[in-house]
Amino acid sequence: MRPSQTDNTLTTSADGPDTDVLFCALLRLGDNCLILAQQIGKWCGHAPDLEEDIALANVGLDLIGQTQMWLNYAGEVEGKGRSADDLAFFRDTREFRNALLVEQRDEDYGGTIMRQFLFDLWHFNLLQHLCQSSDSGIQEIAAKAVKEVAYHADRSTDLVIRLGDGSDESHRKMQDALDSIWFCVEELHSPDRMDEAATDLGMLPDLVKIGVDFRGQLSNILAKANLTEPSDVAMRHGGKSGLHGEGLGYLLAEMQSLQRIHPGAQW
Amino acid sequence: MSKEWPLWEIFVRGQHGLSHRHVGSLHAPDAELAIKNARDVYTRRREGLSIWAVRSRDVVASAPLDRGKLFDPANSKIYRHPEFFSIPEEVGPM
Amino acid sequence: MYAQMVKSTGQPVKTLDEMDPLERAFQERINANEMIEPKDFMPDSYRQTLIRQISQHANSEIVGQLPEGNWITRAPTLERKAILLAKVQDEAGHGLYLYCAAETLGISREEMSQKLVDGKARYSSIFNYPTLTWADIGAVGWLVDGAAIINQVPLQRCSYGPYSRAMVRICKEESFHQRQGYAMLQTLCTGTDEQKAMVQDAVNRWWWPSIMMFGPPDQESVHSAQSEAWKIKLYSNDELRQKFVNQCVPQADHLGISLPDPDLKWNEETGNYDFGEINWDEFYSVLQGNGPCNNERLGARRKAWEDGRWFRDGLAAHQAKQDDAARKMPKVA
Numbered sequence: 001m002r003p004s005q006t007d008n009t010l011t012t013s014a015d016g017p018d019t020d021v022l023f024c025a026l027l028r029l030g031d032n033c034l035i036l037a038q039q040i041g042k043w044c045g046h047a048p049d050l051e052e053d054i055a056l057a058n059v060g061l062d063l064i065g066q067t068q069m070w071l072n073y074a075g076e077v078e079g080k081g082r083s084a085d086d087l088a089f090f091r092d093t094r095e096f097r098n099a100l101l102v103e104q105r106d107e108d109y110g111g112t113i114m115r116q117f118l119f120d121l122w123h124f125n126l127l128q129h130l131c132q133s134s135d136s137g138i139q140e141i142a143a144k145a146v147k148e149v150a151y152h153a154d155r156s157t158d159l160v161i162r163l164g165d166g167s168d169e170s171h172r173k174m175q176d177a178l179d180s181i182w183f184c185v186e187e188l189h190s191p192d193r194m195d196e197a198a199t200d201l202g203m204l205p206d207l208v209k210i211g212v213d214f215r216g217q218l219s220n221i222l223a224k225a226n227l228t229e230p231s232d233v234a235m236r237h238g239g240k241s242g243l244h245g246e247g248l249g250y251l252l253a254e255m256q257s258l259q260r261i262h263p264g265a266q267w
Numbered sequence: 268m269s270k271e272w273p274l275w276e277i278f279v280r281g282q283h284g285l286s287h288r289h290v291g292s293l294h295a296p297d298a299e300l301a302i303k304n305a306r307d308v309y310t311r312r313r314e315g316l317s318i319w320a321v322r323s324r325d326v327v328a329s330a331p332l333d334r335g336k337l338f339d340p341a342n343s344k345i346y347r348h349p350e351f352f353s354i355p356e357e358v359g360p361m
Numbered sequence: 362m363y364a365q366m367v368k369s370t371g372q373p374v375k376t377l378d379e380m381d382p383l384e385r386a387f388q389e390r391i392n393a394n395e396m397i398e399p400k401d402f403m404p405d406s407y408r409q410t411l412i413r414q415i416s417q418h419a420n421s422e423i424v425g426q427l428p429e430g431n432w433i434t435r436a437p438t439l440e441r442k443a444i445l446l447a448k449v450q451d452e453a454g455h456g457l458y459l460y461c462a463a464e465t466l467g468i469s470r471e472e473m474s475q476k477l478v479d480g481k482a483r484y485s486s487i488f489n490y491p492t493l494t495w496a497d498i499g500a501v502g503w504l505v506d507g508a509a510i511i512n513q514v515p516l517q518r519c520s521y522g523p524y525s526r527a528m529v530r531i532c533k534e535e536s537f538h539q540r541q542g543y544a545m546l547q548t549l550c551t552g553t554d555e556q557k558a559m560v561q562d563a564v565n566r567w568w569w570p571s572i573m574m575f576g577p578p579d580q581e582s583v584h585s586a587q588s589e590a591w592k593i594k595l596y597s598n599d600e601l602r603q604k605f606v607n608q609c610v611p612q613a614d615h616l617g618i619s620l621p622d623p624d625l626k627w628n629e630e631t632g633n634y635d636f637g638e639i640n641w642d643e644f645y646s647v648l649q650g651n652g653p654c655n656n657e658r659l660g661a662r663r664k665a666w667e668d669g670r671w672f673r674d675g676l677a678a679h680q681a682k683q684d685d686a687a688r689k690m691p692k693v694a
Contacts, residue, residue, distance in 0.1 A: 034439075041433040041442065044449045045426030046661060048669020049272075050457045051293055053426075055307035057450035064443040071439075085438045109672055155303055162296070162679040163672065170675025258437040258495055265553050267437040267495075267545075270677045271471040274464065291530065292461040294470060296676035297683070308454060311447075312534070331401045 021197045022135060023077045024097065025204055027087070028240050030070030031098035034088055035248070036119060037063035038255050039106065048109055055155065059116070062148040069141045077137075089259035093242075093249045100239035101184035103248045110173035113163065115181055117156035121221070122188045124153040125214045126205070134202030157221055164225025171226060178222070179230050186235035189214060194241070272296045274323040277305040279315035287319050295320075363421040363485050363509060365576045365648070369410040369587040391592050396522040399465040407591055410584075412466050414593060415524055416473045419459035420484035423477070424658050426452045428492045429501055437495060441545075445498065448538055455531045462523040478663040486644060487574050489652030496549055496556070496563035502542015504564070504571040504609070510535055511605050512575070520592035543612065550616045557618075564613070565621045572636070573644045575602040606634050 040060035047053035071084035101119055106112040127149050130142035163170040189211025191199065198204040222229055238244070258267075272294040278287035290309045295301035301320040309315065329337055345351050354361050377385050384404050390397065397403055430449045436442035460470045476482040487505055492498060513535065517528045549556040576582065576598040588594035606625075613620050624637035647655070 037442075038434060041446055044433055044446055045423075045430035045453070046665045048665065048672035049294070050423070050453050050460070051295065051304040051308060052669075052672070053453045054311075054450055054457070055304060057446055057453070058307050058311065060446055061443055061450075064439055064446070068439050088439055089437070109669065151306075158299060158303065159676075162300075163675045165679050165682065166675030167671070167678035169671045170678065173671060173675075254434050258435055262437075262553065262555060265437075265556060266548060266551075267441055270674065270681075271469055272673065272677060274461070291458055291527070292464070293457060296673075297680045300676070308457060311450075311454070328400065331398065 017197075018201060019077060019079075021194060021201060022203060023074055024194045025198045026070050026074035026077060026138075027097040028099075030067050030074055030084075030087070031096050032102050032119070032123070033063040033070060034067040035096070035098045035251065036102040036116070037067060038251060039102070039112075039115075043109075043112065056112075059152050059155075062145075062152065066141070066145045066148070069144070073137050073141065085259075089256045093244055093252060095242060096244065096248060096252070097240050097242065098244075098248075099184065099187050100236060100245065101181065101188060103239065103244060103251065104181055104184060105247050108173065108177070110163070110170075110177040111181065113156060113159050114174060114177035116152070117160045117221075118181065118185060118188075118218070120149060120153040120156045121217060122210075122214050124149045125210050125217075129205035129210060133204070138203060160221060160227070161225045164222070164227045174225065175227055178227055179233075182230040182233045183236045184239075185218075187237045187239060190237060192237075192241060275301040275305070275320045276323050276326055277301075277309055278319040278321070279305070279309055280317040281315055282313075287317065290314070292323060363425075363512065363574075364414045364417040365483065365485060365574070366582070367410060367414040367417060367584060367588065369584040369591075370406045371583060372587070374586050374590045388590070391520045391590075394592075395520075396525065397520050398522045406587075407593075408466050410588065410591070411521055411524065411593060412463055412468050414588075415459055415463040415466075415527075416468070416476075417483050417485075419456045419463060419473065420477045420482055421488065422452045422456035422459060424484040424488045424662060425505075426456075427658055427661055428488055428490070428654070429498055431492050432495060432498050435495070436498075444541055448502075448541065451534050451538070454534070455527075458527040458530055459524075462521075462527040465523045474666055478659065478666045480650070480659060483648070484658075485574060486647040486652065487570050488658060489647050489654045490566070490570050491654050493566070494559050494563060496546070496559035497567070499542050499545035499549060499560065500563035500567040502538055502540075503546055503612070504542075504567050505574070506535065506538040506542060507609070508571050508574045508605050510539055511601050511608070515595035516593075518592075518595065524593070543616075546616055550618065560616070561618050564618055568621050569640065569643075570647075572602055572606065573639060573641075575599075575605070577641060577644070578639075603633050606636050610634050 037060050040056055040063065044053065044057050044060070047056055067088065068084045071087045075082040075084060075087055101115060104111070104115055106115060124146070127142045127146040130138050131146060133139050133142065160174065164174045165171070189207050191207040195204060195207055199206050219229060259265075273296075274292055275295055276292050277290050279290045280287045293301070293304050293308055295304045298320060302318055305318045305320055310318070375384075377388060380388060383402055387397070387402055387404060387407075397407075426449050429445065429452075433442060433445050433449060436445050460473060463473060464470060473482065477484070487508075492501065510532070513528055513532055517525055517532055519525050519528070546560055549560045579585065579597045579599045582598055585594060585597060589597075610620065610625065610627075622637045624635065626635055628635045646652070650656075
């Protein structure tokens with residue numbers, strides 16, 4: 001079911017509709033990185049082997065850095081003096097603009113890798129285009145992030161192919177992970193009103209076009225991994241306009257607790 | 268059943284055009300992931316621009332007991348070093 | 362320390378004259394500060410002691426990820442989150458370097474990891490204490506990493522080549538750990554009253570466990586003499602502990618906090634700070650598994666190890682298939 005596309009929870013800025021569109025686009029970019037980094041952070045010390053523990057933490061560190069860049073820029077654009085930290089720690093669930101994909105919980109490392117892979121592949125396609133954004137701020141951040149994400153996508157692709165093909169058990173785990181998270185895929189490349197406005201302004205590329213490339217690459221990789229693309233899954237949308245699953249509230253409660261208990265303190 | 272990933276020796280070439288240098292070891296299931304793991308484990312602080320990974324079992328090493336016959340003979344060849352020859356200062360740098 | 366109470370021979374150290382020629386040549390190399398390398402001759406007791414010491418040291422790094430990792434998801438700013446994640450990741454790296462060093466002695470990482478999760482291998486007592494507040498992360502950086510550095514710097518000169526090289530790398534990386542901990546405490550101490558109270562509370566809880574890290578007093582360290590003769594232990598427990606206390610007192614003053622020891626005072630005669638009686642019963646009890654977090658720590662490592670098996674095996678299985686396929690390919694001349 002597609003939720004209403006109107007988005008009333010956004011803070012509107014004084015500078016008119018173009019600024020609102022840019023602000024919203026930046027929150028979406030930043031929140032995806034933030035929520036995924038938060039999920040990655042809890043694996044540190046618990047991953048299946050040491051090399052993997054270290055490698056995943058590197059991905060997390062890149063994503064935290066990208067979060068800082070996107071959200072700092074968002075704060076500047078908004079013009080109300082909010083920093084990246086203010087935006088990360090003092091917004092509530094409905095104000096978060098991340099896609100549903102990144103907020104999905106992973107009880108199993110197969111889910112972690114599959115979620116990461118789907119995100120990386122899409123993220124890489126998006127960032128490549130963002131390097132040509134009409135907005136120079138977006139261009140600059142994308143140019144730095146795209147190198148990091150090229151590596152993320154490379155690594156998670158390698159893992160998905162190997163684990164999908166690997167043992168019976170690893171194959172089953174990866175197929176289960178794919179099946180259970182598939183409902184989040186379409187949202188990544190389905191533009192809503194805000195996306196379309198940003199595309200019209202040249203800030204964002206056409207998400208539909210990106211979707212075609214992304215889904216093509218995805219099918220190829222899944223085939224190499226002996227994994228079957230799920231069919232007949234009811235796709236869900238809504239994360240990027242603030243309609244999240246229940247899990248996000250817990251994730252934010254944990255992430256924001258210290259700032260909320262001691263508002264205004266320096267850390 | 269568990270089969271441990273093989274051990275790899277990792278060599279990294281740093282920023283300044285020096286040769287690849289042994290930096291340590293790690294485990295990886297295959298060559299491609301050995302390079303990726305090496306990137307993540309051994310170049311976190313901008314240490315490198317190029318990585319070699321070699322299966323540890325493929326490294327051929329000299330035997331410790333041969334140390335004397337392999338390396339001591341070089342000790343007496345002091346004429347191979349530039350300091351052996353004294354050149355008058357007025358000749359200039361050489 | 363990170364390796365506490367490592368058993369060696371338990372026998373008095375032999376004199377050179379009591380050794381057979383091979384062992385004597387080995388000891389003479391050590392006395393001459395030569396490095397021992399993996400393929401060199403070494404007495405089996407040296408090898409076994411080193412395996413215990415290095416694997417314990419590695420285990421401590423790995424288990425040491427847990428108390429600090431506990432706060433990654435709750436770090437109060439994005440920058441603090443990145444710093445903490447990078448730091449805890451470094452600990453994994455240190456564990457990895459050390460396991461690799463131990464592997465040169467003929468034990469596999471698989472075996473060491475299995476021993477750890479089976480509760481058959483030790484790790485440092487310090488990591489069985491809980492990190493209850495954000496200030497604990499600063500206190501652990503300042504005190505626990507501070508103590509670790511005091512222990513690890515001399516180990517860079519230990520007699521076993523791979524161990525020494527791992528320590529060089531670790532010390533280089535570790536230098537940011539203690540500094541970030543102390544800097545964080547400085548920020549908290551200049552913050553709100555609650556933040557400052559948080560620091561004092563954290564230091565009160567971490568102080569004694571930190572000075573216990575150096576291990577039992579010298580007169581009870583039955584294995585030290587042999588390890589010192591082999592140069593895999595370069596200073597005694599009490600020497601290192603004293604150095605640590607001397608270093609911490611002015612640092613605590615600078616933060617404007619107190620250390621929880623009424624007997625702590627400067628001794629003009631010895632040029633050291635005297636300190637109070639250490640509760641060794643607590644130390645031994647924690648080592649025996651009765652610390653506040655022993656079960657959680659071991660449980661977390663066991664879960665990671667067991668839940669991760671399919672991942673490790675899956676990747677190995679993929680490579681085995683590739684190898685098989687390559688073997689079956691017709692050879693083209």
